[in-house]
Amino acid sequence: MPNYNGVWSLSTQYQYAATWQADNVPPLLGNVGLFFGSDNRIEFILIDTTSDSVDFGDLTTDSEAAGAVASSTRAVRGGDDQATTVMDFVTIVSRGNATDFGDLIETSYGGIGGCGSDTRGLLGGGNIGVGHTNVIQYVTIASAGDATDFGNLSVARAMTASFSSTTRGVWAGGDPAGASTSNVMDYVTIDSTGNAADFGDLSAARSLAAGASSATRGLICNGNESGGAVNKIEYVTIGSTGNTTDFGDATVTARARGAVSSTIRAVIAGGTATSTDTMDYVTIASTGNATDFGNLTSSNASISGASNSHGGLS
Numbered sequence: 001m002p003n004y005n006g007v008w009s010l011s012t013q014y015q016y017a018a019t020w021q022a023d024n025v026p027p028l029l030g031n032v033g034l035f036f037g038s039d040n041r042i043e044f045i046l047i048d049t050t051s052d053s054v055d056f057g058d059l060t061t062d063s064e065a066a067g068a069v070a071s072s073t074r075a076v077r078g079g080d081d082q083a084t085t086v087m088d089f090v091t092i093v094s095r096g097n098a099t100d101f102g103d104l105i106e107t108s109y110g111g112i113g114g115c116g117s118d119t120r121g122l123l124g125g126g127n128i129g130v131g132h133t134n135v136i137q138y139v140t141i142a143s144a145g146d147a148t149d150f151g152n153l154s155v156a157r158a159m160t161a162s163f164s165s166t167t168r169g170v171w172a173g174g175d176p177a178g179a180s181t182s183n184v185m186d187y188v189t190i191d192s193t194g195n196a197a198d199f200g201d202l203s204a205a206r207s208l209a210a211g212a213s214s215a216t217r218g219l220i221c222n223g224n225e226s227g228g229a230v231n232k233i234e235y236v237t238i239g240s241t242g243n244t245t246d247f248g249d250a251t252v253t254a255r256a257r258g259a260v261s262s263t264i265r266a267v268i269a270g271g272t273a274t275s276t277d278t279m280d281y282v283t284i285a286s287t288g289n290a291t292d293f294g295n296l297t298s299s300n301a302s303i304s305g306a307s308n309s310h311g312g313l314s
Contacts, residue, residue: 027093031309033260034092035269036077038064038302042090042098045279045294047262047307052294053269053279057097060088063304065110065159065256069121070306071141072313076101077304078123078139078147079108087139087147092308102146105137111158113211114304115169116141117190118313122150122169124196127158132177136188136196151195154186161211163218163261164190164312165238170199172220172236172244173206181205181225185236185244190312200243203234210259212266213238213311214284219247221268224255229273233282233290238311248289251280258303261310267293272301 112126134156157174186196209223234244254271280290
């Protein structure tokens with residue numbers, strides 16, 4: 001039997017993480033959140049606990065402002081700010097480096113918003129160098145391969161907050177080409193293809209926010225408004241349409257944060273206004289201010305998050 005340097009249980013995953021042998025690493029248990037950093041690093045947390053993040057492995061390329069989607073078993077990262085079509089993936093319960101998945105439809109400079117279901121991952125918008133795109137593309141998460149055209153967002157933009165229920169994907173806010181920020185929210189039905197429809201409006205135009213969700217409620221966390229970075233968190237009921245409602249405040253005022261969620265809890269991490277390694281969390285079904293969760297391995301911004309238990313999974 002492999003030596004795991006201690007009795008294996010959920011409570012000892014962090015205690016022995018630093019001393020596990022690469023060929024003996026036991027599977028991660030529970031609701032796992034992954035953060036893809038502004039370099040090639042991947043870090044993980046257990047969403048139901050509070051603790052600092054732990055190294056997971058490396059992506060195949062650097063990853064700033066990438067899009068991320070996940071099923072209950074696999075996470076896929078697409079694009080970054082280095083002019084690439086790269087998509088790669090990891091198996092969420094197995095720590096290790098990413099493997100090539102396929103290619104995006106067009107070269108991305110980052111700012112893609114990712115959401116989806118247990119079957120399909122959607123990647124919407126982004127910076128394509130000569131401007132921003134309204135293209136939504138999708139992959140079948142269980143099958144490596146190139147992305148396929150899905151339809152278009154209502155407004156070409158990058159740096160959106162994105163999240164999903166089991167049936168709907170939503171993109172909120174962002175940075176349209178030729179404009180500073182947007183208050184637009186639009187949505188699609190994940191299992192179909194076609195153009196996005198209007199969902200409602202944010203309380204103010206905002207970009208560089210982080211999105212997280214349960215199966216019923218989507219959160220838009222932090223971001224950048226006309227006066228600079230904000231600490232506000234807002235929410236919508238994904239199954240309906242309408243404008244956002246105030247939820248509470250994050251513990252830091254920052255933009256370019258990443259978020260992961262279970263059906264119960266959302267964890268928001270990193271960001272910049274002043275660069276931070278802070279992670280904080282909220283209970284999605286309630287309202288109120290965020291609580292400290294722990295710290296990333298170092299300060300990090302323009303990160304993306306994925307989990308095996310987000311609101312798009314049945």
